[in-house]
Each structure stands twice: as C-alpha cells, then as structure tokens.
Amino acid sequence: MNPELLISTRTRLTPFSSRVEAYGVKAYTVYNHMLLPAIFRSLEEDYWHLCEAVQVWDVSCQRQVEISGPDTQKLVQLMTPRDLSQAKYGQCFYAPLCDESGGMINDPIIIKHSDEHWWLSIADTDVMLWAKGLATGFGLDVKVSEADIWPLAVQGPKAEELLARIFGNEINKIGFFRSKELNYKDSRMLVARSGWSKQGGFEIYVNDEKLGGQLWDDLFDKGKDLNVGPGCPNLIERIESGLLSFGGDMGYDTTPFECGLDQYVSLEADLESLSIDALRNRQAKTRLMGIVINHQVKLKDLRLYNGVRDIGVITSNTWSPKYRAHLAFAKCDINSIAEKQEMHVISSSGKVPARITELPFNFESLGLNSLNSK
Amino acid sequence: MNPELLISTRTRLTPFSSRVEAYGVKAYTVYNHMLLPAIFRSLEEDYWHLCEAVQVWDVSCQRQVEISGPDTQKLVQLMTPRDLSQAKYGQCFYAPLCDESGGMINDPIIIKHSDEHWWLSIADTDVMLWAKGLATGFGLDVKVSEADIWPLAVQGPKAEELLARIFGNEINKIGFFRSKELNYKDSRMLVARSGWSKQGGFEIYVNDEKLGGQLWDDLFDKGKDLNVGPGCPNLIERIESGLLSFGGDMGYDTTPFECGLDQYVSLEADLESLSIDALRNRQAKTRLMGIVINHQVKLKDLRLYNGVRDIGVITSNTWSPKYRAHLAFAKCDINSIAEKQEMHVISSSGKVPARITELPFNFESLGLNSLNSK
Numbered sequence: 001m002n003p004e005l006l007i008s009t010r011t012r013l014t015p016f017s018s019r020v021e022a023y024g025v026k027a028y029t030v031y032n033h034m035l036l037p038a039i040f041r042s043l044e045e046d047y048w049h050l051c052e053a054v055q056v057w058d059v060s061c062q063r064q065v066e067i068s069g070p071d072t073q074k075l076v077q078l079m080t081p082r083d084l085s086q087a088k089y090g091q092c093f094y095a096p097l098c099d100e101s102g103g104m105i106n107d108p109i110i111i112k113h114s115d116e117h118w119w120l121s122i123a124d125t126d127v128m129l130w131a132k133g134l135a136t137g138f139g140l141d142v143k144v145s146e147a148d149i150w151p152l153a154v155q156g157p158k159a160e161e162l163l164a165r166i167f168g169n170e171i172n173k174i175g176f177f178r179s180k181e182l183n184y185k186d187s188r189m190l191v192a193r194s195g196w197s198k199q200g201g202f203e204i205y206v207n208d209e210k211l212g213g214q215l216w217d218d219l220f221d222k223g224k225d226l227n228v229g230p231g232c233p234n235l236i237e238r239i240e241s242g243l244l245s246f247g248g249d250m251g252y253d254t255t256p257f258e259c260g261l262d263q264y265v266s267l268e269a270d271l272e273s274l275s276i277d278a279l280r281n282r283q284a285k286t287r288l289m290g291i292v293i294n295h296q297v298k299l300k301d302l303r304l305y306n307g308v309r310d311i312g313v314i315t316s317n318t319w320s321p322k323y324r325a326h327l328a329f330a331k332c333d334i335n336s337i338a339e340k341q342e343m344h345v346i347s348s349s350g351k352v353p354a355r356i357t358e359l360p361f362n363f364e365s366l367g368l369n370s371l372n373s374k
Numbered sequence: 375m376n377p378e379l380l381i382s383t384r385t386r387l388t389p390f391s392s393r394v395e396a397y398g399v400k401a402y403t404v405y406n407h408m409l410l411p412a413i414f415r416s417l418e419e420d421y422w423h424l425c426e427a428v429q430v431w432d433v434s435c436q437r438q439v440e441i442s443g444p445d446t447q448k449l450v451q452l453m454t455p456r457d458l459s460q461a462k463y464g465q466c467f468y469a470p471l472c473d474e475s476g477g478m479i480n481d482p483i484i485i486k487h488s489d490e491h492w493w494l495s496i497a498d499t500d501v502m503l504w505a506k507g508l509a510t511g512f513g514l515d516v517k518v519s520e521a522d523i524w525p526l527a528v529q530g531p532k533a534e535e536l537l538a539r540i541f542g543n544e545i546n547k548i549g550f551f552r553s554k555e556l557n558y559k560d561s562r563m564l565v566a567r568s569g570w571s572k573q574g575g576f577e578i579y580v581n582d583e584k585l586g587g588q589l590w591d592d593l594f595d596k597g598k599d600l601n602v603g604p605g606c607p608n609l610i611e612r613i614e615s616g617l618l619s620f621g622g623d624m625g626y627d628t629t630p631f632e633c634g635l636d637q638y639v640s641l642e643a644d645l646e647s648l649s650i651d652a653l654r655n656r657q658a659k660t661r662l663m664g665i666v667i668n669h670q671v672k673l674k675d676l677r678l679y680n681g682v683r684d685i686g687v688i689t690s691n692t693w694s695p696k697y698r699a700h701l702a703f704a705k706c707d708i709n710s711i712a713e714k715q716e717m718h719v720i721s722s723s724g725k726v727p728a729r730i731t732e733l734p735f736n737f738e739s740l741g742l743n744s745l746n747s748k
Binding site: 002003004005006007008009010011025026027028029030033038039099100105124125126127129130131132133134135136137138139146235245246247248249252274302315316 | 506
C-alpha cells in the first residue's frame with residue numbers, strides 16, 4: 001500500500017486526467033510538475049497487459065521545450081554532445097544533455113521541425129530554465145518556451161494495428177524513431193514510432209486539448225477487440241528492457257558514459273557543444289550495471305556489496321514475473337566491477353547473493369528463460 | 375480519498391523520511407523531485423494543531439541552490455529585481471526571481487553567507503539549471519550546485535519555547551527573517567526565524583543527515599508537554615495567511631506585480647538585473663485576488679464569473695474552519711476586478727455568490743470573526 005498523493009494546481013492536470021481517473025488510475029507519480037499515472041490494476045497486471053495487448057498512456061508530462069528562432073540549432077547543439085548537424089525533419093534523436101563538466105542535465109528525445117524550430121521532449125528536470133539561461137547569457141536569437149503539447153503514447157504489440165484504424169496506413173510507413181504529421185479530425189498531429197517501452201508503439205504529440213479527449217475515446221472505441229486498456233510506463237517492463245529513468249538511474253553527477261549511453265556522444269565530431277571537452281577527458285568513476293537475484297527480495301537498503309565492501313547503490317529494482325528473477329540497476333564503483341568477486345544485497349531476511357551483468361540484460365546468457373516462451 | 379503516490383528513487387527521500395513515515399504521514403506531494411509530507415491526521419486536524427501547539431516539518435525539499443565564487447553577488451542580482459546590494463550576513467530575503475520578460479522563475483528565500491557564498495532556498499522549479507545556464511553564457515566565475523542541506527521547520531505558537539530547549543536562549547535573540555549559526559551536538563547549523571506559516575517559528579538548515587534524525591527525535595523528546603507533533607505546510611493555514619505557492623498561484627507567466635509582490639521589486643534602484651527593464655514597462659494583465667464564499671463548496675470548475683463572463687481562475691481554495699468561509703485565491707483579469715459586479719463560482723450544486731477582495735485577507739473588514747478569538 002502506497003501513501004496518498006495530495007493533488008494541487010502545482011501538480012498539473014492534463015487534458016486526459018478526467019479519462020485517466022474514470023479508467024481507474026490507482027497511483028500517480030509527479031513528473032515535470034504534472035501528474036503521471038503509475039498504476040492502474042497492479043504493477044504486474046499492467047505489465048502482462050502491456051506485453052500482450054495495447055495500452056493508452058497519458059505521458060503529457062513529457063513536456064516539449066520549444067526552441068525557435070535563427071540560433072535554435074546552435075543552442076540545441078551546445079546542450080548535447082550528440083552530433084545533430086545532419087538532423088532532418090522526421091527523425092527523432094534520443095540525446096543526453098550535458099553541462100561543461102560532462103554531467104547530465106536530462107535525456108530528451110529531440111525533434112527537429114525545421115532549422116529554426118525544434119522540440120526537446122524532456123525527462124523530469126526543468127530543461128527550459130537551462131536553455132533560457134544559456135540563451136540569455138550567450139545572447140542567442142531564440143525563443144524558449146514550453147509548448148502546449150500533451151503526448152499520448154500507445155504501446156504494446158497491438159499498437160500499430162490500433163493506430164492504423166485511427167490514422168490509416170500511413171502509420172505502417174513510419175520507421176522506428178521516425179515521425180510523420182498525420183490528420184486527425186480537422187487537425188494535424190505529429191506521430192512518432194517511439195515510447196518508453198520495448199513492446200512497440202507510438203507517441204502522438206497531441207496539440208489540442210479538446211481533440212485529445214476525443215482521441216482517447218476513439219482509441220478505446222476502436223480497440224475493444226484488441227483488448228485496449230489504460231496504462232503507463234511500467235516499472236517491471238522498463239527494467240527488463242533496460243530503459244533508464246533520469247533522476248533515478250542517472251543524474252547531474254553522472255556522464256552518459258557512466259550510464260551506458262556511449263553511442264549518443266559524438267566524441268569524434270567537430271562540435272560546438274558545452275560538454276564535449278569534458279567528456280573527452282573525464283574519467284568514469286561509476287558505471288550503471290544490471291543486477292540479478294534469483295528470487296524475489298524486499299531490499300533492506302539499496303547498497304550492493306562485494307565481499308564486505310559497499311561498491312554500489314541500487315537505483316531501481318523489481319521482481320520480474322517473466323524471468324522469475326529480481327532485477328535491478330546499480331550505480332557501481334568502476335574499479336570494483338571487474339573483480340568478479342561474489343556480490344550480495346541485504347534483504348529483510350539477510351544476505352542474498354547477487355550477480356552483476358552489463359545492461360541491457362541478456363537473459364539468454366544469464367540462463368533466464370521467459371515464462372511465456374515455454 | 376486521494377489516489378496513491380508511487381515512490382521511486384526519482385522522488386527522493388530525505389534524512390527524515392523514516393521518521394515521517396513512523397509518525398504516520400498519510401499523504402505526500404512531490405516538490406523539487408523530493409517527497410514533501412502533505413497530511414498527517416487530516417488537513418483540518420493538522421491545521422488546528424499548527425495554530426495551537428508546535429509542529430516539526432520535513433521541508434528538505436526547499437533545496438538550497440548554492441552559488442559561490444567571485445561573481446556570486448553579480449549572478450544573484452541578475453536573477454532578482456529585488457535590490458540585494460545592501461544584503462548582510464544574518465538576513466533572509468524573500469525575493470522573486472524573474473526573467474527578461476519580467477515573468478517569475480521562482481520565489482526563494484535568499485541567504486547571504488558572505489560576498490562569495492549565497493544560498494537560494496527555492497520553491498518548486500530547478501533554479502539551479504537557470505543559474506548554471508546564465509553563469510555559463512555570461513562566463514561568470516561561480517560554482518552553482520545543490521547543497522547537502524535539508525531544512526527542518528518548527529512552526530506554531532510554541533516553536534520558540536521548544537527551540538530554546540534545544541539551542542538555548544540564543545533562539546530568542548533571532549529577529550524575524552534573521553538567522554544565526556547555532557551549536558547542535560558537535561555541529562553548527564543555521565537557524566532562521568522564518569517558515570511557510572504565519573503561526574511563528576523557525577527553519578533549521580540541517581547540514582548532516584545523521585544529526586538530522588537525532589534533532590528530530592530531540593524535538594519530540596523535549597516537546598512532549600508542548601504537544602509537539604508532526605506537520606507540514608498546511609493548505610488551510612497558508613490560504614488564510616495569504617501565502618502563495620509557486621507553480622500554483624503564480625508561475626512563469628506572471629510578474630511579481632500580478633501576484634501582489636510589489637514590495638519585493640526595487641524599481642527605483644540602479645540594478646544590473648535581467649528583469650528590471652521589463653518590470654518597469656510591462657503592463658499587468660492579471661492580479662491575484664482573494665475570494666470569499668460564505669459556505670463550504672465543492673467547486674465544479676475553477677473559473678470565477680462576473681455576471682456571465684469568466685474573469686478569472688481559482689488557483690487554490692479551502693474551507694476555513696476558523697472563519698467559517700470558503701477561501702480562495704484567483705488569478706483575475708485586471709480590467710474586470712474594479713467593476714464591482716456580482717461574482718460567482720460554480721459548485722456541484724450550482725451557482726454560488728462569491729466576494730472578491732485584496733490579499734492578504736482582512737477578515738475583520740470582511741466581517742468574518744475567528745472561531746477561537748473569544
């Protein structure tokens with residue numbers, strides 16, 4: 001049983017809040033000063049449903065930091081060490097934002113509308129304030145604001161079929177991390193093949209509060225035979241899939257390299273980016289690793305031990321009903337990872353052995369077979 | 375009944391979280407990515423206890439944005455239109471932070487430790503990111519970080535007596551919005567006569583996680599005969615007292631003048647402040663007003679009507695058990711305020727008359743006598 005959340009105007013509602021409530025939301029979290037549903041039936045029921053059917057998620061809290069004006073591309077590139085010079089309309093870029101020390105500020109999906117008009121679809125920090133500060137200080141010719149956009153994610157193996165019923169066959173032509181503007185009623189909305197699960201699906205960048213409610217209702221009307229249901233980012237699924245949460249698994253004190261995001265840093269490119277020098281030179285101190293425990297545990301504390309020494313801290317953990325193992329992410333001291341000593345955690349019933357592994361989890365090499373693959 | 379809150383590492387615990395839970399917290403909110411207790415017994419029981427006894431509040435979420443280095447004073451002054459040139463060690467300054475358009479970014483209490491070392495004790499936005507962006511862009515010689523400080527507030531009419539039992543008579547010498555470093559065990563902690571209620575009290579800037587837990591226990595041990603209890607910022611008390619919540623009652627789109635914070639803007643001073651020109655020239659579009667309804671209502675929507683027209687939006691509201699009236703703040707169209715027409719709101723049972731008044735509420739002139747004033 002979780003404690004209650006006292007909702008106020010500060011923890012903002014979304015255009016879908018009345019639906020979310022009517023569909024029986026049990027728990028929320030707060031994300032970018034906005035309500036984000038966290039549980040509908042139970043974590044585990046929501047999980048199986050997401051893996052097997054299709055869910056509609058109110059992820060309005062993925063706020064769009066909108067940057068426009070002649071210096072837009074310059075500002076965005078200053079903020080991220082990922083080379084965006086070849087970015088084209090219709091692509092989505094997952095990109096760490098980093099400061100001069102190489103520490104991460106956020107990990108948005110970056111969307112280019114045109115040279116002078118970009119969105120950063122952000123995780124849970126006020127990126128707008130950083131962008132505004134930089135723009136002011138550097139005297140850049142840009143406008144930085146939070147756009148009136150409320151993303152609605154449709155996730156799960158049957159997401160594509162459901163969305164094709166709403167938007168037509170154009171849906172099938174959208175590649176992974178690609179987007180298209182599609183018609184809905186009299187409006188055009190950006191639809192991307194993306195989302196915070198590995199079950200497949202789309203994110204619809206809803207740009208009209210009233211149409212948003214209609215779209216929600218349409219999705220449920222047209223998806224009955226697909227067993228459509230309400231859902232939300234699911235702790236179990238995202239840990240199994242190795243999806244990281246900014247503010248939990250990574251933060252201001254970690255570099256992209258320490259979180260396994262090496263591929264999103266363009267070390268070799270000739271970039272005007274605030275963090276690139278630091279990232280070329282800074283030594284990694286920690287590394288985010290996967291932890292596997294053979295049975296379900298209630299952790300007494302979040303430390304990971306190597307023999308007697310505390311060598312890491314668990315940042316997220318869950319029981320995986322599919323792999324019948326307790327899975328965790330842990331921020332580990334980089335010098336202690338290679339030692340191959342026995343690891344353990346402390347559960348409410350004492351010391352429990354734990355295995356350490358690279359992320360994302362490779363369940364086959366870990367000897368874990370999924371329950372629904374026989 | 376409120377929905378549940380799913381707690382994760384992203385919604386950070388505090389050094390007092392185990393105590394808060396042991397003392398029976400019923401509801402939280404999330405503030406600066408950290409848990410803030412919102413209800414212990416019930417809003418109304420917590421309210422009366424706060425007005426009559428003394429409460430210990432875990433307000434760790436009032437994070438300290440720490441700025442240090444030669445250009446500290448310059449950066450802080452850029453961020454606020456309040457003249458801080460005469461600021462001295464030992465004073466606390468409530469100050470709006472505003473951007474180039476005059477819009478508010480936050481409303482911290484600013485504390486000067488020395489010319490080169492300041493704290494901003496912030497409301498719920500990532501001020502650190504704005505400060506970092508400005509510092510980088512302007513090339514200022516400062517370090518900006520979030521300090522390991524967890525404020526603990528002690529509020530209520532018996533707060534002073536309780537704190538004198540912990541810190542000695544030095545407590546009595548601290549003036550309103552003044553601070554002193556006092557001894558606790560082997561440590562020195564900043565203690566200020568301040569806090570987010572009008573019942574009197576102090577904020578202790580706890581700088582040691584372990585000592586923090588001891589201090590909490592000490593306060594409860596030494597305060598038994600004062601009826602000390604756990605508490606938190608209380609919706610009823612803060613609305614009666616006219617205390618505004620950033621992100622609810624004011625935000626990026628409002629100027630200090632629109633929120634009645636005129637006295638904290640130094641329009642006449644010769645300041646190097648980002649917002650001062652805009653604030654000298656920008657016309658107020660809205661004004662935050664007090665709303666009084668003669669009996670308890672459940673609002674159907676948050677609009678305030680003047681005849682048939684919608685002229686404002688209610689930002690916070692509560693039943694006041696002391697004044698037996700329903701009180702609210704409303705962001706009103708500035709041109710409609712003076713019209714003195716009949717106002718109303720829509721409750722679940724229909725149209726309800728409402729009076730509009732300046733803030734803070736003047737209950738005597740409103741003809742409202744307090745229940746416990748005889």
